[in-house]
Amino acid sequence: MAQMNAIQRALDSDIWYSFTRSPITVASAIVALICVGGAVLAPWIAPHNPFDLASLQLMDAFKPPAWEADGDPNYLLGTDDQGRDVLSAIMYGARVSLLVGFCAVLLSVSIGITAGLAAGYMGGTVDAVLMRIADIKLTFPTILIALLIDGVVRAALPREVHDQIALYVVIFAIGISNWPSFARTVRGSTLVERNKEYVQAARVIGLSRARIMVTHVLPNVLGPVLVIATLNLGFAVLAEATLSFLGVGVPPTQPSLGTLIRIGNDFLFSGEWWITIFPGIALILLVLSVNLLGDWLRDALNPKLR
Amino acid sequence: MRDPIGTPMLETINVARHFDVSRPLVQRVLAREGRRSLKAVDGISFAIEKGTTLSLVGESGCGKSTVARLVVGLYGPTFGSVIFDGQDLSQARADSSQRRRMQMIFQDPYASLNPRWRVRDIIAEPIRAFGLMKDKAEIGAKVAELLTQVGLSPLDGQKFPHEFSGGQRQRISIARALSSNPEFLVCDEPTSALDVSVQAQILNLMKDLQQRLGLTYLFISHNLAVVRQVSDRVGVMYLGRLVELAPAETLFTTARHPYTRALMEAIPDLEMTGRQRIPVGGEVPSPINPPSGCPFHPRCPLADARCKAERPEMIPARGTPETMVACHAVEEGRDRVGEPLVAAGG
Amino acid sequence: MTAPLLEVRNLRVEFPTRRGTLVALNDVSFSIAQGEVLGVVGESGAGKSMTGAAIIGLLEPPGRIAGGEILLNGRRIDNLPYSELRKLRGREIGAIFQDPLTTLNPLYTVGAQLIETMVTHLPLNPAQARAKAIEWLELVGIPAASQRIDSYPHEFSGGMRQRVVIALALCAEPKLIVADEPTTALDVSIQAQVIALLKSLAREKGTSMMLVTHDMGVIAETADRVAVMYAGRIVEIGAVRNVVRHASHPYSAGLMGSIPPVGRRLDRMQQIDGSMPRLSAIPPGCAYNPRCPKVFDRCRVERPELMPAGDSLAACWLYAEGAPRHA
Numbered sequence: 001m002a003q004m005n006a007i008q009r010a011l012d013s014d015i016w017y018s019f020t021r022s023p024i025t026v027a028s029a030i031v032a033l034i035c036v037g038g039a040v041l042a043p044w045i046a047p048h049n050p051f052d053l054a055s056l057q058l059m060d061a062f063k064p065p066a067w068e069a070d071g072d073p074n075y076l077l078g079t080d081d082q083g084r085d086v087l088s089a090i091m092y093g094a095r096v097s098l099l100v101g102f103c104a105v106l107l108s109v110s111i112g113i114t115a116g117l118a119a120g121y122m123g124g125t126v127d128a129v130l131m132r133i134a135d136i137k138l139t140f141p142t143i144l145i146a147l148l149i150d151g152v153v154r155a156a157l158p159r160e161v162h163d164q165i166a167l168y169v170v171i172f173a174i175g176i177s178n179w180p181s182f183a184r185t186v187r188g189s190t191l192v193e194r195n196k197e198y199v200q201a202a203r204v205i206g207l208s209r210a211r212i213m214v215t216h217v218l219p220n221v222l223g224p225v226l227v228i229a230t231l232n233l234g235f236a237v238l239a240e241a242t243l244s245f246l247g248v249g250v251p252p253t254q255p256s257l258g259t260l261i262r263i264g265n266d267f268l269f270s271g272e273w274w275i276t277i278f279p280g281i282a283l284i285l286l287v288l289s290v291n292l293l294g295d296w297l298r299d300a301l302n303p304k305l306r
Numbered sequence: 307m308r309d310p311i312g313t314p315m316l317e318t319i320n321v322a323r324h325f326d327v328s329r330p331l332v333q334r335v336l337a338r339e340g341r342r343s344l345k346a347v348d349g350i351s352f353a354i355e356k357g358t359t360l361s362l363v364g365e366s367g368c369g370k371s372t373v374a375r376l377v378v379g380l381y382g383p384t385f386g387s388v389i390f391d392g393q394d395l396s397q398a399r400a401d402s403s404q405r406r407r408m409q410m411i412f413q414d415p416y417a418s419l420n421p422r423w424r425v426r427d428i429i430a431e432p433i434r435a436f437g438l439m440k441d442k443a444e445i446g447a448k449v450a451e452l453l454t455q456v457g458l459s460p461l462d463g464q465k466f467p468h469e470f471s472g473g474q475r476q477r478i479s480i481a482r483a484l485s486s487n488p489e490f491l492v493c494d495e496p497t498s499a500l501d502v503s504v505q506a507q508i509l510n511l512m513k514d515l516q517q518r519l520g521l522t523y524l525f526i527s528h529n530l531a532v533v534r535q536v537s538d539r540v541g542v543m544y545l546g547r548l549v550e551l552a553p554a555e556t557l558f559t560t561a562r563h564p565y566t567r568a569l570m571e572a573i574p575d576l577e578m579t580g581r582q583r584i585p586v587g588g589e590v591p592s593p594i595n596p597p598s599g600c601p602f603h604p605r606c607p608l609a610d611a612r613c614k615a616e617r618p619e620m621i622p623a624r625g626t627p628e629t630m631v632a633c634h635a636v637e638e639g640r641d642r643v644g645e646p647l648v649a650a651g652g
Numbered sequence: 653m654t655a656p657l658l659e660v661r662n663l664r665v666e667f668p669t670r671r672g673t674l675v676a677l678n679d680v681s682f683s684i685a686q687g688e689v690l691g692v693v694g695e696s697g698a699g700k701s702m703t704g705a706a707i708i709g710l711l712e713p714p715g716r717i718a719g720g721e722i723l724l725n726g727r728r729i730d731n732l733p734y735s736e737l738r739k740l741r742g743r744e745i746g747a748i749f750q751d752p753l754t755t756l757n758p759l760y761t762v763g764a765q766l767i768e769t770m771v772t773h774l775p776l777n778p779a780q781a782r783a784k785a786i787e788w789l790e791l792v793g794i795p796a797a798s799q800r801i802d803s804y805p806h807e808f809s810g811g812m813r814q815r816v817v818i819a820l821a822l823c824a825e826p827k828l829i830v831a832d833e834p835t836t837a838l839d840v841s842i843q844a845q846v847i848a849l850l851k852s853l854a855r856e857k858g859t860s861m862m863l864v865t866h867d868m869g870v871i872a873e874t875a876d877r878v879a880v881m882y883a884g885r886i887v888e889i890g891a892v893r894n895v896v897r898h899a900s901h902p903y904s905a906g907l908m909g910s911i912p913p914v915g916r917r918l919d920r921m922q923q924i925d926g927s928m929p930r931l932s933a934i935p936p937g938c939a940y941n942p943r944c945p946k947v948f949d950r951c952r953v954e955r956p957e958l959m960p961a962g963d964s965l966a967a968c969w970l971y972a973e974g975a976p977r978h979a
Contacts, residue, residue: 198417198418200418204378206402365839506912507923532912558917573869589809
């Protein structure tokens with residue numbers, strides 16, 4: 001009963017209403033859902049397992065997409081140089097890309113919220129120090145930091161260890177470079193909320209600063225964080241693709257969309273365009289749909305734009 | 307000078323709060339200026355007898371809300387002290403069994419309730435924070451009782467604040483304040499954001515609660531008519547200082563300080579007696595650069611050389627000794643009681 | 653009596669929302685004579701500000717005029733195209749809002765804004781307009797007007813800023829001023845100054861004024877007639893003395909009664925129980941019936957129109973034939 005009410009309330013809410021009224025948003029949501037669904041469910045719904053070496057047939061290498069003259073209906077989007085199904089590789093690749101993206105954003109959000117809440121609520125020296133660190137952080141491009149971290153880790157660890165933890169290194173490198181945008185937003189909202197009377201009421205009761213920050217301020221600053229997190233997911237996926245394209249991202253044993261594009265890139269001029277173009281399209285669709293959803297969310301949550 | 311009354315629930319002794327409003331260091335050095343401080347509250351003393359209401363009135367910027375926040379400990383005093391039931395406030399605040407005895411009702415019913423919390427959690431927060439009850443059912447019963455006490459339905463507890471009108475929200479705010487069984491409530495302009503018909507509801511409710519629960523109120527307001535209805539004693543503030551402190555009836559029948567008299571003059575006349583108002587001239591000066599001597603002298607029709615040079619202290623007024631007033635003119639007997647004051651520069 | 657300067661007939665303002673259309677103003681009719689001050693009072697959400705906004709053509713979308721007409725000097729102004737409306741605003745209707753900062757452009761000096769308004773609407777060249785602007789600033793009581801004319805809005809205090817806004821509203825010599833809570837943001841002592849100023853200027857120039865406020869004291873001192881609004885309708889309209897001292901409609905009576913008197917202490921203030929209904933839940937019949945102490949059967953089913961009640965007009969069945977005799 002209570003659950004029924006919750007669902008009704010959600011369907012009745014202004015957010016849902018603005019969602020249904022925006023065709024682009026609905027389309028983006030469908031595309032994003034297909035991308036994410038395909039990625040998450042890849043092991044069960046992908047037509048082939050591109051990592052099962054036993055099933056790979058070198059005979060099937062360089063097959064063009066199914067609708068081309070030499071196409072094979074078994075391989076809808078063709079195969080690569082080792083006879084791997086491009087569609088399946090994309091699905092598995094998107095899995096890695098999204099995993100890195102989600103985890104990196106989660107890391108950024110955690111650091112950003114903590115720093116932003118502390119800076120905004122405590123003010124003074126804490127605020128000054130945290131925000132100067134964020135400013136300095138913002139002067140370095142994401143890719144540069146990621147390259148730096150990757151380089152340091154590579155130099156410090158033996159190769160096999162590095163390959164094992166490469167995924168985490170990428171997540172850390174991307175996550176660590178995006179937190180300032182979260183911190184600044186949270187700090188701004190916190191400064192506003194901090195002076196509202198409900199926070200003063202909590203202070204009169206004598207609650208600790210940490211408790212007020214978490215139970216009172218935090219729920220009221222999460223709206224903008226959700227928006228930036230969505231937009232940042234797109235950035236994070238792109239950053240990972242860039243790193244993998246440069247060869248410093250995830251190990252080739254776990255190819256992401258970026259890795260697939262890099263591998264395919266070698267064959268672009270020899271005529272096997274599908275090996276790189278399809279992962280590219282998948283990447284564009286994923287990032288674009290997520291960003292459009294983020295834009296819509298921003299407008300829907302901002303009462304001034306409604 | 308201490309305020310002479312019976313057993314005080316709360317007493318402030320020469321309490322002050324200054325805010326640093328200096329510009330950032332670099333700009334200050336470039337402009338070659340020193341630190342600047344805003345004396346929001348600049349040494350005021352009053353006491354509130356148990357079970358009574360003391361109101362502080364004044365225009366915006368006079369420091370009355372800062373006093374409210376000093377009294378509940380949201381700000382610490384720059385100097386002076388606040389005594390709560392015989393104990394220094396800083397000690398009382400450290401002890402949660404003392405802290406629960408004072409609560410605050412805020413001005414803006416739209417900002418004083420956390421929009422993400424259900425009403426029952428908002429009201430129960432002090433109960434949980436002070437550990438007054440542990441049992442869930444017991445807390446639920448107490449919340450229902452509080453909601454009924456302020457004229458709402460126990461079923462309202464599961465709603466969110468945005469589902470209520472301004473007056474209903476102020477009732478929720480009162481229920482929250484009462485949930486820790488306090489003896490002393492600080493009310494910071496509790497009705498100024500409400501419509502007049504709702505204002506009457508809330509003021510009646512507050513009066514009822516005071517009678518029933520024996521509460522002591524510090525009531526902050528800019529509305530003299532409201533203050534008249536609720537107060538036992540009234541303090542008038544101007545630029546961070548008390549200029550007059552008197553029993554309510556005395557203040558409203560024989561206001562002594564020229565500023566109090568000007569405020570009374572400025573109230574629109576609803577009885578439509580055809581009385582012409584004489585507005586007080588000028589505006590409240592900036593508290594960063596308050597005038598020398600008596601802060602009211604630039605607007606005061608009775609000001610003379612002494613008022614410009616020497617700051618008057620609060621002393622019993624000639625003729626109405628129950629009134630404490632800070633005015634040289636009153637002290638010297640040149641305040642022309644009973645005649646209208648002609649405002650300067652108006 | 654000559655034709656009224658402003659006439660509002662059966663004005664209806666609607667807000668289409670996805671949950672249905674909200675009727676914010678319903679069947680609002682009144683007129684303002686030349687040189688007359690009409691006060692409009694009511695609780696927040698009663699529609700008093702919206703009435704003012706509809707007259708100056710500044711309804712916030714999606715709000716729109718869905719019926720009725722507004723006539724200024726016998727000419728319809730509710731259906732004018734935007735360009736015509738802009739000429740009208742300033743020249744014929746001046747507006748004063750609660751927050752002076754929304755009226756003044758922070759990027760221009762107050763002089764520049766006064767001069768622009770006058771040059772646009774009056775046959776003056778900039779030099780003449782500047783001289784006139786200084787005159788206006790002096791008139792509204794700004795000291796050292798000839799120097800202050802080149803100051804920016806933020807360099808004035810709140811009270812002074814509202815004086816500048818009054819000068820700006822009056823400088824093109826409009827025939828009607830719509831003042832929406834002109835003193836609410838000001839301190840009591842400043843309020844009195846601003847009210848006195850508005851009153852004397854309107855009298856001097858023979859300007860009509862629609863004064864929207866929730867402050868009955870301001871109305872009692874300033875207005876000639878007063879309209880009391882409740883839930884989007886006028887419930888009573890009449891001479892200010894009659895309405896303030898002998899309100900006919902039970903709501904007006906309750907409203908007047910709940911104003912705390914400064915002259916004496918009451919044991920218990922008169923209050924109206926409950927609160928005004930939301931626009932989406934206006935009860936059938938008289939909108940006030942659930943809160944009304946004198947309610948009877950007819951009030952719950954049939955909506956009363958304005959009808960003579962003593963010397964005023966009130967929308968209340970107590971004044972119809974066959975009403976119970978406790979009126």
